[in-house]
Amino acid sequence: MKNHTGKIKLLELTFSELVSELKKRYGKGAHHAAILFREIYSNGNIDLGKSPEIVRWKKLYVQLCHDLKVNLNPVVDTIKENGLTKFVTRLKDSLEIESVIVPMATHNTLCVSSQVGCKMGCKFCETARLGFFRNLSVEEIIGQVFTAKFIFDVDIRNVVFMGMGEPLDNFDNVMQAILVMEDQRGFDISKRYISVSTAGLLDGIKKLAALNWPQINLALSLNAPNDQVRSQIMPINKVYSMDRLREVLMDFPLKKNGAVYIEYVLIKHVNDRQEHAYQLADYLKPLRAKLNLIPYNRRTDSLFEAPSEQDVSRFLSWLVEKKVFVRKRSTKGLGIRAGCGQLGNYALLNSSACPKTPLPPGGVGGGKGNLLISFTPTPTLPQREREKQSFRTGTK
Numbered sequence: 001m002k003n004h005t006g007k008i009k010l011l012e013l014t015f016s017e018l019v020s021e022l023k024k025r026y027g028k029g030a031h032h033a034a035i036l037f038r039e040i041y042s043n044g045n046i047d048l049g050k051s052p053e054i055v056r057w058k059k060l061y062v063q064l065c066h067d068l069k070v071n072l073n074p075v076v077d078t079i080k081e082n083g084l085t086k087f088v089t090r091l092k093d094s095l096e097i098e099s100v101i102v103p104m105a106t107h108n109t110l111c112v113s114s115q116v117g118c119k120m121g122c123k124f125c126e127t128a129r130l131g132f133f134r135n136l137s138v139e140e141i142i143g144q145v146f147t148a149k150f151i152f153d154v155d156i157r158n159v160v161f162m163g164m165g166e167p168l169d170n171f172d173n174v175m176q177a178i179l180v181m182e183d184q185r186g187f188d189i190s191k192r193y194i195s196v197s198t199a200g201l202l203d204g205i206k207k208l209a210a211l212n213w214p215q216i217n218l219a220l221s222l223n224a225p226n227d228q229v230r231s232q233i234m235p236i237n238k239v240y241s242m243d244r245l246r247e248v249l250m251d252f253p254l255k256k257n258g259a260v261y262i263e264y265v266l267i268k269h270v271n272d273r274q275e276h277a278y279q280l281a282d283y284l285k286p287l288r289a290k291l292n293l294i295p296y297n298r299r300t301d302s303l304f305e306a307p308s309e310q311d312v313s314r315f316l317s318w319l320v321e322k323k324v325f326v327r328k329r330s331t332k333g334l335g336i337r338a339g340c341g342q343l344g345n346y347a348l349l350n351s352s353a354c355p356k357t358p359l360p361p362g363g364v365g366g367g368k369g370n371l372l373i374s375f376t377p378t379p380t381l382p383q384r385e386r387e388k389q390s391f392r393t394g395t396k
């Protein structure tokens with residue numbers, strides 16, 4: 001929470017952590033912390049000098065100006081479609097991340113990134129093609145919520161960790177960010193409105209279970225009915241099989257009437273057969289699970305094909321026949337590459353900084369398995385510009 005120069009990163013602290021920090025450093029406490037929290041989380045003001053009340057603290061104000069640090073990174077690109085907004089934030093080291101504001105019937109959901117790039121290498125995913133750069137700090141995660149709320153002026157009620165990165169691979173920072181988000185004096189987004197989506201990082205799921213936060217929503221990106229198919233499209237499955245995954249999910253603490261969310265991206269000719277639906281139904285039987293069926297979003301140079309409406313309806317009917325609780329998720333945001341599995345910053349992908357190496361030596365999960373995957377040719381920057389242009393002029 002404090003960096004090496006001894007600064008206090010305000011966006012990384014819960015209210016009680018800030019109180020103890022103020023107490024330790026200046027002999028102050030809840031009163032001053034409440035005003036700081038109000039300025040930041042209610043007024044969206046990160047410049048202490050703009051608050052006459054704080055300026056009147058005189059000596060403390062001068063000390064805080066020196067000791068407190070609030071880094072808010074700039075938005076460098078915004079693309080909108082059908083009320084949905086994707087924004088690109090440039091970080092201090094010039095890397096970029098993407099976040100998406102999704103308007104729902106009664107509220108807004110923010111899809112946040114947890115890493116720059118990702119190690120998991122899922123073959124249907126844009127982010128995977130970036131390779132892995134680094135984890136996001138707590139401040140960089142909270143900064144996405146701050147930006148949505150105060151720069152885009154949107155009231156965010158739900159947060160889903162479904163943007164760039166595998167959140168459980170950045171465990172400590174993601175969990176601290178959740179604690180900061182849910183603070184009632186801060187964003188006040190309770191855990192039951194926060195979802196963490198994982199490709200199936202077993203150790204991370206166990207660690208999350210050990211926290212015993214039954215309110216939190218866990219979503220597993222399953223996407224396959226059996227190990228053979230899953231290993232083909234999700235290299236992590238070569239390390240953690242579906243059976244092992246299910247065992248861990250069965251022990252996951254859930255609230256009353258709660259369920260684990262299972263995400264299934266339906267890909268034509270890959271996981272869309274009748275036998276797949278039946279295998280999936282069998283796999284889910286022992287679990288308290290709700291299934292989200294997501295038609296695959298095709299990209300320009302995609303390896304896979306998107307299913308037709310008819311394919312999706314047929315697959316749904318096979319699942320319903322087997323009494324699976326399933327709902328179809330819409331593919332909002334396809335035009336701006338903000339659909340599921342489509343967050344992958346094109347500027348980054350085409351920069352010389354992009355490692356295009358999906359996993360560190362030794363692979364996922366501490367050394368077993370060679371999970372390296374090959375990359376398909378990447379779109380160029382002019383291509384990206386053309387896409388954006390065609391969206392803006394409505395010539396898609």
Ligand code: SF4
Nearest residue numbers: 118122125128165199
């Ligand atoms: S789907 Fe998620 S876990 Fe898989 S590569 Fe993409 S961002 Fe990473």
